Amino acid sequence: MRVLHIITGLGVGGAEQQLRLLLRHLASHGVESEVIALTVSGPVADGIRADGTPVTCLSMKGNRDFKALPKLVALIRRGQYDVVHTHLYRACVYGRIAARLAGVRTVVATEHSLGDAYIEGRRLSAGVRALYLATERLGVTTVAVSPTVADRLQRWGVPAPRIEVVPNGIDATTFRYSPETRRVVRAQLDLPEGAFTVGGVGRLVRGKRFDELVRAVAQLPQVRLLLVGGGPEREALETLVARLGVRDRVLLLGERAGFPATSRGSSLAAHGTSTSPAAMARTGGVDAMHRSGTGPRVGLPAYGRAAAPPSCHHEVTAPSNDDHSRGPDLPALLSAMDVLVSPCPEETFGLAVIEGLAAGLPVLHVACPAIDDLLPDAAPGARRIAGGADGIADALRRLHAEGMGRLTVPPAVHHYDVARSAERLRAVYERVAARPIRRTREVSSP
Numbered sequence: 362m363r364v365l366h367i368i369t370g371l372g373v374g375g376a377e378q379q380l381r382l383l384l385r386h387l388a389s390h391g392v393e394s395e396v397i398a399l400t401v402s403g404p405v406a407d408g409i410r411a412d413g414t415p416v417t418c419l420s421m422k423g424n425r426d427f428k429a430l431p432k433l434v435a436l437i438r439r440g441q442y443d444v445v446h447t448h449l450y451r452a453c454v455y456g457r458i459a460a461r462l463a464g465v466r467t468v469v470a471t472e473h474s475l476g477d478a479y480i481e482g483r484r485l486s487a488g489v490r491a492l493y494l495a496t497e498r499l500g501v502t503t504v505a506v507s508p509t510v511a512d513r514l515q516r517w518g519v520p521a522p523r524i525e526v527v528p529n530g531i532d533a534t535t536f537r538y539s540p541e542t543r544r545v546v547r548a549q550l551d552l553p554e555g556a557f558t559v560g561g562v563g564r565l566v567r568g569k570r571f572d573e574l575v576r577a578v579a580q581l582p583q584v585r586l587l588l589v590g591g592g593p594e595r596e597a598l599e600t601l602v603a604r605l606g607v608r609d610r611v612l613l614l615g616e617r618a619g620f621p622a623t624s625r626g627s628s629l630a631a632h633g634t635s636t637s638p639a640a641m642a643r644t645g646g647v648d649a650m651h652r653s654g655t656g657p658r659v660g661l662p663a664y665g666r667a668a669a670p671p672s673c674h675h676e677v678t679a680p681s682n683d684d685h686s687r688g689p690d691l692p693a694l695l696s697a698m699d700v701l702v703s704p705c706p707e708e709t710f711g712l713a714v715i716e717g718l719a720a721g722l723p724v725l726h727v728a729c730p731a732i733d734d735l736l737p738d739a740a741p742g743a744r745r746i747a748g749g750a751d752g753i754a755d756a757l758r759r760l761h762a763e764g765m766g767r768l769t770v771p772p773a774v775h776h777y778d779v780a781r782s783a784e785r786l787r788a789v790y791e792r793v794a795a796r797p798i799r800r801t802r803e804v805s806s807p
């Protein structure tokens with residue numbers, strides 16, 4: 362089966378890196394993929410190409426660059442794709458229209474970032490909603506990354522039978538905690554020995570409320586903050602850091618890759634693991650954890666301080682605020698942190714929370730559908746907290762006083778194994794194309 366993925370851009374972002382990770386696993390399910398980025402190519406595009414998937418960039422200049430539409434139609438016709446899969450708002454609007462003009466009716470869209478008041482960091486409006494719903498009717502299925510997003514889509518007016526839930530996924534081995542990596546990265550970042558270090562990960566947009574996290578850390582002398590991500594709010598955050606007098610305690614590290622930008626085999630082989638879905642699959646009926654499931658409630662292992670896990674060497678090079686490829690990658694930075702905070706009150710999934718848990722971190726979150734959609738004891742290390750600077754500061758004080766160290770990886774992380782997400786997406790493709798996909802043989806990394 363041939364699938365064309367159309368995405369707004371391929372800079373470093375959650376949806377972009379999620380696409381790259383899924384592409385790696387879809388190949389083993391007999392899905393031949395290609396990617397078109399409407400706007401920028403960026404580092405994730407380089408990684409996708411390195412993995413062996415072709416990428417084309419149309420270099421759109423803005424939302425009204427209509428010259429891109431005939432180009433997109435021509436590329437879809439030429440490719441003779443079985444399914445067109447769109448990601449992010451602009452790509453969903455243009456991609457659905459182009460696919461229908463090209464004669465492809467099997468159009469799937471993934472809604473990655475729909476909140477009650479924001480979509481992909483921009484405030485919602487009646488016009489945005491109307492255009493979204495009008496083009497949604499040109500497709501056959503909208504994939505929601507969480508039941509919370511599915512509920513929002515229904516409230517918007519998308520019929521329930523047209524919605525499928527396929528959660529985001531991660532490769533947990535990528536985020537495995539490494540004491541050696543922690544030592545090296547903290548030394549590179551000039552973090553004092555023993556300094557309590559808070560982390561924040563995500564796009565620097567207003568809705569993520571990283572300004573509240575900065576204000577909270579400003580209330581806590583000696584506490585350090587590593588803020589990982591890029592976006593339009595960076596300049597405002599730099600101004601806030603300077604105004605609060607915490608430049609020596611707050612590092613804005615810019616965009617960082619979620620995994621090394623190398624080929625599939627080499628990037629995972631570096632961690633001494635197999636890339637096969639079978640090797641990464643977990644047993645124990647984790648599907649039963651989902652509140653909407655019908656299976657029995659599963660027993661969950663004890664959760665507390667963990668013994669030092671096997672060494673996992675992440676990419677650790679000279680840090681830089683300007684180029685994500687020249688500093689420690691995200692997994693390495695998570696090893697350097699003591700706690701991860703997600704201050705966003707309107708998350709659509711909460712991928713950073715799951716990644717933090719995979720690194721053995723205690724996590725404080727204001728909202729996280731990925732955790733809320735599971736049974737309460739699926740992620741004991743994740744705590745819901747009050748929003749705002751004062752609420753975050755109070756939660757950090759309590760956590761610091763408890764002296765909580767590294768934790769064992771909870772069942773919630775294994776529930777969101779990307780191999781399982783790819784399997785669910787393959788099933789969606791089979792349904793909309795009305796034919797089974799012949800799976801290819803999975804080859805493990807050396």
